[in-house]
Amino acid sequence: MSDTTRLRIAIQKSGRLSDDSISLLKAIGVKLQIRDRLLIAHSTNEPIDLLRVRDDDIPGLVMDGVVDLGFIGENELEEKMLERAAANKPSDFKTLRRLDYGGCRLSIAVPNELDYQGVQSLEGKKVATTYPYLLERFFAEKGVNAQAVMLTGSVEVAPRAGVADAICDLVSTGATLEANGLHEEDVIFSSKAVLIQKSGELSADKQAMINRFLPRIDGVMQAKE
Ligand code: ATP
Ligand code: ZN
16 A cells, blocks of 8 residues: 555646646755656655656546645646536545646637638537537537537547548647648637645645645746746
């Protein structure tokens, strides 16, 4: 069994949130020795273990109480909440801080040749996405009958491949869209990274450690403003 007295934090192993999450931990004084291939990393100066996983797994690890904290994008968090709600699973957690990195938007993008007059233009069409729950919620709110087609990768090539009429994907600059003959139309969700904590009481020592770190996180973010 693992040592439950150590604070467990889930972070993305390798991807867009990894470096910023590790930099933030280092900036608040957590010394880390990370070996690239390993799932677990230990702090050398605090009773903290990092669990390095795919970002998709982080909301569930926190909500199921497997880890104490997690750094995750709001897009992934919200999608997993909707997915769990559909399966009648609870999504308990606390958001401790909204962070200043991982900014992106989940947007509907369409081929340049498509005559798009708003989301109604997608009536009866297929839209490829990695976020079917967020997209279907958006369609439901707008009263549009369109089909979300789940793709875990290469979403932006789906229209050219004849798999979908449009896409709903994360955008930060729009360069990837442009390279694929697409352009952004509707933003359906704006996202940043957040730090979340599992629900329920932690041990006094763990909670004291978190309470010591939060003002430091605020300080690091203020210094960057
Ligand atoms: P994993 O292998 O961990 O599943 P991934 O391919 O799902 O990785 P990344 O592309 O590394 O994920 O993105 C992780 C998160 O970074 C996104 O869910 C989002 O919150 C954030 N992000 C910030 N900017 C972008 C962007 N331009 N494109 C995609 N994600 C972005
Ligand atoms: Zn992922």
